[in-house]
Amino acid sequence: MAMQVKLSGVKADYQLGPIRSPLVLNGVDLTLSSGSLTAVVGHTGAGKSSLLKMLNGLLLPTEGEVQVGDATIKPNHSKKALKEIRKKVGMVFQFPESQLFAETVEKDISFGPLNFGFSRDEVLKRAYEAAMQVGIDPEGGMMEKSPFTLSGGQKRRVAIAGILAMDPDILVLDEPGAGLDPAGKKEILTLIQSWHKTRNLTTILVTHDMEDVVRYADNVVVMEKGKVVMHDTVYNVFADVEKLAEWHLDLPDARRLQLKIEHETGKQLPGVCLTPEELADALIEVGLV
Amino acid sequence: MNKLILGRYFPGESVLHYMDPRAKLLAGFIFIFIVFLASNWQTLALLTSFTFFVMCLSGVSFKVYLRGVRPLIWLILFTVFLQVLFRSGGTVYFDWGPITISHNGIINGVYIFFRFVLIIFFTTVITLTTKPIELTDGIYFLLSPLEKLKVPVDEIALMLSISLRFIPNLLDETQKVMDAQRARGTEFGEGSLLKQMKTLVPIFLPLYESSLNRAEDMANVMEVRGYQSGLTRSNFRRLTWHTKDTLALVTMALLTLGLLLLQ
Ligand SMILES: Nc1ncnc2c1ncn2[C@@H]1O[C@H](COP(=O)(O)OP(=O)(O)O)[C@@H](O)[C@H]1O
Ligand SMILES: [Mg+2]
Numbered sequence: 001m002a003m004q005v006k007l008s009g010v011k012a013d014y015q016l017g018p019i020r021s022p023l024v025l026n027g028v029d030l031t032l033s034s035g036s037l038t039a040v041v042g043h044t045g046a047g048k049s050s051l052l053k054m055l056n057g058l059l060l061p062t063e064g065e066v067q068v069g070d071a072t073i074k075p076n077h078s079k080k081a082l083k084e085i086r087k088k089v090g091m092v093f094q095f096p097e098s099q100l101f102a103e104t105v106e107k108d109i110s111f112g113p114l115n116f117g118f119s120r121d122e123v124l125k126r127a128y129e130a131a132m133q134v135g136i137d138p139e140g141g142m143m144e145k146s147p148f149t150l151s152g153g154q155k156r157r158v159a160i161a162g163i164l165a166m167d168p169d170i171l172v173l174d175e176p177g178a179g180l181d182p183a184g185k186k187e188i189l190t191l192i193q194s195w196h197k198t199r200n201l202t203t204i205l206v207t208h209d210m211e212d213v214v215r216y217a218d219n220v221v222v223m224e225k226g227k228v229v230m231h232d233t234v235y236n237v238f239a240d241v242e243k244l245a246e247w248h249l250d251l252p253d254a255r256r257l258q259l260k261i262e263h264e265t266g267k268q269l270p271g272v273c274l275t276p277e278e279l280a281d282a283l284i285e286v287g288l289v
Numbered sequence: 290m291n292k293l294i295l296g297r298y299f300p301g302e303s304v305l306h307y308m309d310p311r312a313k314l315l316a317g318f319i320f321i322f323i324v325f326l327a328s329n330w331q332t333l334a335l336l337t338s339f340t341f342f343v344m345c346l347s348g349v350s351f352k353v354y355l356r357g358v359r360p361l362i363w364l365i366l367f368t369v370f371l372q373v374l375f376r377s378g379g380t381v382y383f384d385w386g387p388i389t390i391s392h393n394g395i396i397n398g399v400y401i402f403f404r405f406v407l408i409i410f411f412t413t414v415i416t417l418t419t420k421p422i423e424l425t426d427g428i429y430f431l432l433s434p435l436e437k438l439k440v441p442v443d444e445i446a447l448m449l450s451i452s453l454r455f456i457p458n459l460l461d462e463t464q465k466v467m468d469a470q471r472a473r474g475t476e477f478g479e480g481s482l483l484k485q486m487k488t489l490v491p492i493f494l495p496l497y498e499s500s501l502n503r504a505e506d507m508a509n510v511m512e513v514r515g516y517q518s519g520l521t522r523s524n525f526r527r528l529t530w531h532t533k534d535t536l537a538l539v540t541m542a543l544l545t546l547g548l549l550l551l552q
Binding site for chain 1 (some may be wrong): 361465466468469471472473474476479490491492494495498499
């Protein structure tokens, strides 16, 4: 079951000992509709990770509120109620393999669901389902291995499975492809997308790769200095070339090539081309090839 | 995690920030010894006012210092209790076998409490106003006479500076792992003691693993960059002794004298 996420006037900072950091979220208003897959882009330090932490109460707002489904996170939220929210919001941190700790892959994947009070049988079933989903064959003896003996890519999969096994309604991922080889990254994002579709989740994904945005997302949130400066469909965001240049954000390769061709030939191509196929079609349409 | 301030550096512009770390370290050592000279209320008052003066000089708010004491408060109270319960002498208020609460016991408890707190305040002033790397340079310098006795001072200093260098990383990483396990439904600081201890495993194991990895990377990098133990190295950072450093040590000497006179 998918859920809506809504942030209204959210401000937040970090407490470092006795000092408070400057606001890392400075008045964020954002509504993510139920069932959407949203990519969050922006520079390092723009507040993307902080925005994600806001969604399951790891960072509490100092002002404003966050609605997750029918629950609301407010400043001074009680700890008890956060657990209910965390059960619904599955959060995959950046480099999630650093959270693995159990003796076996199976125990590590089961850790989350057990904490949230599912029965042993239920947990086992979910752990196997999630392992299958991330491409770890439960029959191949993988479940009994120590997670520390796995390769980097496999560790990442196990860590993600540990979140999927919680069967969250909202899936939040902080640069899930970071540090992987292109093939591994593509595989992981594809499996996330398919889980998103089959489970009908609301998914939020931070990425630096605009190709990923085109390939997997349907909405884009652009963050800049603790604010959401743009929230629109992928098509509309990449249509606004000037704004993106102003924020020093990249374009997808096809779009960049399109602009170059338009500049060199002086001809306007129809529409916004986000993939090589779309660009090829547009070129054929105006008769440039 | 972020609440622990003992051993943290606060960037600032105070006089203390610009003092030579050797002077600060020496002053710290002297202070720890002379705290034991505070055995009547005059000496205690003198030492307390001196400590407050130094705390004011650091330009860091008192709240920060109080936070520094908080994690140690149980240790302090425990020691104070032992003093109160087992010291005898003077009027006895309560007597039960080996346990007596007497006038001297209570007085001693009060002194112990103040000594503890003053030492914590004073050492916190030093760590708050001195960069960790300067501290190690200072320690290196002060230990270097031991090189004559074949103590590997160089290596000790290097180990110290590497450890200090990685404390912030370790704290950050701890925060991250805790957040990740929280997101997986762990609740820290709740339930029975056994339950709380169990929540530590999912934090310490990942931290242990990443620390080992980092240590190995570090060792490799050092080797690749030509590090060899036992060689003489020149120092990139130079320590310079100013008049104010001499003045600080003179002040410490005067303070010691004052305490001896008031005793
Ligand atoms: N745990 C933390 N403590 C203090 N400051 C932090 C912490 N995490 C992030 N910040 C600060 O918050 C700002 C936003 O960081 P972050 O949300 O991680 O941005 P992004 O993910 O877009 O790179 C940065 O200036 C960063 O230094
Ligand atoms: Mg980030």
